[in-house]
Amino acid sequence: MGSTDPFWQNSLAMPYPADRPLSPHLQVYRPMYTIVLSILHRASGLYLSVCGFLFVGWLFAAALGPDAYACAAAFFSSLALRIVLALALAAFWYHLFAGVRHLAWDAGYGFEKRTARLSGRLMVACAAAALALTLVFTPAGRFVAGLP
């Protein structure tokens, strides 16, 4: 990279790994509600990545046959995995609504500070409501939530 570096790459003497603007370094910001939402979008995305591998493992066990599937079913029924799956449900709803908010930004909508704060609150409310509904009103949700 020479003197023609784009503006986001020329201020620090560091090797840059990507030819795109990198995310801002968080230490320079005062914690704010919208920043926490942004971090949660990344965290829930990473968590869902891991859960994607669990999904593949579950389907692979089903394809191997009843014995392998029984092993997988016992694994997924353990308390630890039920907590993992309940968190996966929360991450799913959060990442879905936060993702829709991101797509709206990509389309050019909602950049006003007031709108961004409002859409953030709306998104969290939608995710929380969807999580509560799926945990309480579906058999699988009640199973992972430990409800009768």
Place this chain on the structure above:
Amino acid sequence: MSARPGAASRHWRYQRLTSIALIPLGLWFLVALLRQPSLEHAVVTGWFGKPLQALLATLLGAALLWHSMQGIQVVLEDYVRGKLLGLLLVLARIAHLAAALALGYAIWVLASGGAA
């Protein structure tokens, strides 16, 4: 690294495309999963034994693993530097490729009734 022209905008475009695809596909999977009467082996094989369900599972798996790899790549590029970055990116690609192969095999077996 990744100095190919257009690589970053292509990454951006495919991340949006897969995210749009994952809205209906993710909702389909969650609703279908929560609507199953039970998750016994016979129920799961019956579910993915139907051609449309197997097709949707294939599309979900492709979009999910692609989107997952793209997201992990972005996070790694933001927070990891140097040789470790290259190593972690390769490991992530291998893991996603292996998952794609395993998922393809599983759906193929289930859709052809092989595990019933």
